[in-house]
Amino acid sequence: MPEPRPGEVRVQVRAASINGFDISVANSRLKGMMEHRFPVVVGKDFAGTIDALGDGVAGFSIGERVFGVVIKDVLGDGSFGEYVTVPTSMGIARIPEGVDFTEAAALGLAGTAAADSFDAAGISEGSTVLIAGATGGVGQQALQLAVNAGAHAVATAHAREEVAKVRDLGAASTVDYTGDVSTQVRELHPEGVDAVLHFAGDPVALSSAVKPGGVLVSTLVMDPHQLPVAGIRVVPIYANPTTATLQRVARNHAEGHTTVTVQRIYNLDEAPDALGHFAAGTLGKLVISID
Ligand SMILES: NC(=O)c1ccc[n+]([C@@H]2O[C@H](COP(=O)([O-])OP(=O)(O)OC[C@H]3O[C@@H](n4cnc5c(N)ncnc54)[C@H](OP(=O)(O)O)[C@@H]3O)[C@@H](O)[C@H]2O)c1
Structure with missing residues (x-):
């Protein structure tokens, strides 16, 4: 049972979701890049109920429903377990009424990455935007933010259900990511698009879809x-x-401005399957439910 340190709360986790970061941790790709304190529990996204308060915690109380992202300098505490301790200064917000643990668990990191990308791109009414990776957890959130802002959104999709999903979320057009995406975008927008939100695919190839003076915002290009x-x-x-960002993401969801696609829900002992299925490709989020 983890004990909350000063400034932390302990959350009884009711649901967690998979992100690419978790695959990297499980595959030991972060060896040498971040300190690992074993046993390392995998998992960033969580939703649950506060069940203990560390010293000096103000503004949160026992019994509150919260969600967010485990933010720590070292790898060790993770959300794929019955309890996790998290700081209250970062990565935690209350779950609004009407939003359940499953949905909340799927919103933290993907919703934040989408909101930060959307903001960085300066998308507004009439902007033209390509969302590369629109079928994924981040992409679906970002697509909806762009559509809500009045942008003309081009979404990448391949299989029929992927095309149906991104259309349903408001994409004005789709391009097949198994082909030359930039050429397809230039057929729709000969001058190029104002912004590319890059969550999948080759950024160099995608950069030629951007018009001069435009922007490519990426969760994958680190420099x-x-x-x-x-x-x-x-x-x-x-x-x-x-x-603040988590509250904004949750509010958007609670007020029906965005939805989240939970493709499948797993039990905690099926977490390895969930990681494997995520790595093999998904349409939306995979959630681990912990009763
Ligand atoms: N920098 C950050 O802070 C940060 C935060 C969150 C996420 N990320 C990263 O951002 C990326 C997106 O995250 P995510 O959670 O949305 O991942 P995801 O759910 O796996 O989404 C990626 C989506 O892109 C599709 N796809 C695969 N190849 C493609 C291509 N060439 N062109 C267009 N789409 C393609 C995938 O389809 P299939 O599943 O069918 O392959 C999937 O639907 C990941 O690499 C993740 O690690 C970074």
Whole structure:
């Protein structure tokens, strides 16, 4: 049973969801990059109920329903377990009424990455936007933010159910990501698009879909110098799940401005299957439910 340190709360986890980061941890891709304190529990996204308060915690009480992202400097505490301790300064917010644990668990990191990407791209009414990876957890959230802002959103999709999903979320057009995406985008928008939100695919190839003076915002390119393209801005995103951003994501969901696709719900002892299925490809989020 983890004990909350000063400034932390302990959450009885009711649901968690899978992100690419968890695959990296499980595959030991972060070995040497972050300190690991064993036993390392995998899992960033959580939703549950506060059941203990560390010293000095103000503004949260026992019994409150909360969700968010486990933010710690070292790898060790994770959300794929019955309890997790998290700081209250970052990565936690209350779950609004009407939003259940399953939905809330699917919103934290993907919702934050989408909101931060949307903001960085400066999307507004009439903007033209390509969402590369629109079928994924981050992409679906970002697509809806762009559509809600009045942008003309082009979404990547391949299989029929992927096309149906992104259309349902408001995409004005779709392009097949198994083909040349930038050429397909240029057929729709010969001058190029104002912004590319890059959550999947080859950023160099996608950069030629951006019009001169436009922007490519990416959760995958960690340094703009990795992408030496002239005439456009490249903005790397490190999702920053502040309480304010999490509240905004949850409010959007509670008020029906966005939805989240939970493709499948697993039991805790099926977490390895969930990780494997996520790595093999999903249409939306995979959630682990903990009763
Ligand atoms: N920097 C950060 O702070 C941060 C935060 C969150 C996420 N991320 C990263 O952002 C990326 C997206 O996250 P996510 O949670 O949305 O992942 P995801 O759920 O796996 O979504 C990726 C989606 O893109 C589709 N796809 C695969 N290849 C594609 C291609 N060439 N072009 C267009 N779409 C393609 C995938 O389809 P299939 O499943 O059928 O392959 C999937 O639907 C991940 O790499 C993740 O690690 C970074």
